[in-house]
Amino acid sequence: MEVVVASQRKVGNLLGLAVLGYLVREPMHPYELGRLLKAHGEDRSIKFTHGSLYMVFGQLAKAGFIAEHETSREGQRPERTVYALTDAGRAELKDWMRELVAEPGHEYPRFVAALSMISALHPDEVAALLRDRLDALARRVGEAEAIVAGADAHPLFLVEEEYRIALLNAEVAFVRRFLERIEGWRPQWAAFHEGER
Amino acid sequence: MEVVVASQRKVGNLLGLAVLGYLVREPMHPYELGRLLKAHGEDRSIKFTHGSLYMVFGQLAKAGFIAEHETSREGQRPERTVYALTDAGRAELKDWMRELVAEPGHEYPRFVAALSMISALHPDEVAALLRDRLDALARRVGEAEAIVAGADAHPLFLVEEEYRIALLNAEVAFVRRFLERIEGWRPQWAAFHEGER
DNA sequence: TCTATCATGTAACCAGTTACATGATTTT
DNA sequence: AAAATCATGTAACTGGTTACATGATAGA
Known part of the structure; x- marks a missing residue:
C-alpha cells in the first residue's frame, strides 16, 4: 500500500491561492488579474507566467472554485471570459490560508x-x-x-x-x-x- | 522577443545533482542509489521518489553526463543497468555546485x-x-x-x-x-x- | 503456503512551460 | 506606414508523479 499524502487539494498550485484571494474582491478575467498581480509585485511571492495563469483558472473552474461570470467582447479584441468566485471557492481560500499559516511545510531550497x-x-x-x-x-x-x-x-x-x-x-x-x-x-x-x- | 533565462542546464532537477555527486565515487544502478540516498537522509534535502529517480537517470544519460557501465542480472531479478559518471558529468557537477553555492536563487516558499x-x-x-x-x-x-x-x-x-x-x-x-x-x-x-x- | 515486502523497471497521466496565433494600439 | 508592444487566448511540448507489472525473498 502506498503512502497517501494528506491535504490533497484539488488545486495545489499557489498561484491558485492568489487567484482566489483577488477574485474575492471582484470578478475578473485572467489577463487582467495577471496585470494586477504584477503591478502589486505578487510575482515576488508567487511564481507565475502568462501560461500558468490560464492553466490555473482552468483548474479552479473545473474544481468548482470559480465560475464564468460573463464573457464580453470589447471592440475587436479577443473575447474575454470574466470569472467570479463561488461559495466553494471562498471556503477553499479560507481553508487553504489556514493550513499555510498554521503548518510549516517541508521545502527544498x-x-x-x-x-x-x-x-x-x-x-x-x-x-x-x-x-x-x-x-x-x-x-x-x-x-x-x-x-x-x-x-x-x-x-x-x-x-x-x-x-x-x-x-x-x-x-x-x-x-x-x-x-x-x-x-x-x-x-x-x-x-x-x-x-x- | 522573449526573455531567455540564463543557466539553462540540460538537467535542472536537483536530484540530478545528487546522482552526479554519488556516482563520482562509484558506478551504481538507480535503485541502489535510491536506497543510499534514503539511508543518508538526503531525502530531507532533495525531493525524490522512485519514479523521478529513473527519470533523472534517463535525462542525465541523454545529456551525456552519465553512461551505461554494465548491465548485469542477478538470479532471476530484473536486469539492472549500472551507470558511471562521464568526464562531462564530472565537469557538470563542479560547475553546478559552484553556481548553487555562489548565487542565491529566488525561491517561493x-x-x-x-x-x-x-x-x-x-x-x-x-x-x-x-x-x-x-x-x-x-x-x-x-x-x-x-x-x-x-x-x-x-x-x-x-x-x-x-x-x-x-x-x-x-x-x-x-x-x-x-x-x-x-x-x-x-x-x-x-x-x-x-x-x- | 499465503501474504507481505523487496527489487527493479516501464507506462500512463497530469501539471507547468514555451511557443504560436491574431487583431489593436502605440511608437518611430 | 512599418515596427513594436499590448491584449487575449490556445496548442504543443516536456518534466514529474502515480500507477502498474513481475519475479524474489522473508515472515506469519
Missing part, C-alpha cells in the same frame, strides 16, 4: 541541496564562493529594504518582504559562521581532494 | 505566498494560527537538533541540518515579532472584515 553535497568541492573554493554569496545576499537585502522603505502601503501588506529580509539575514549569519568553521576543517577536507589536479 | 494574502483572514484567527505555527516550528527545530546530536558523522556532513536550524529559528523570531505587531494593527484590520457573518 537549492542551497540546502548544495550544502548536502558540499564536500564535492575543495574547501578553498567553497570559501571563495561563499564570499561571493555574501555579496549577493547583501544586494538582496538591500533590494528588499528599498521596497519596504519606498512603499506607501500599510505595513501589513509588506510582511512578506519583512519575512524575506529576516531569512536573508539569517542566511548571512549562517554563511559567516560556516566560513569560520571551514578553517578548522580544512586539513581533513582538503586531503579528501588530494590528487585531483 | 509557501509561507511567503500566505503572508502576501494574509489580510484575507481575520487578525484574531491569524494570531491563533501563528501560535500553532510556533509550536510546529519548535518541533521541527527539535527534530533537526536531534539529528545533529545523534549523528556520528563529521560536522561537515551536517551543515545542511545546521542551516535548516538557523532558518527555522529566524522564522520563529519573525513570527513572534509579527504576533506583537498584530496588536497595533488589529482595529483597522478587523474593520476590514466587518459584516462577514
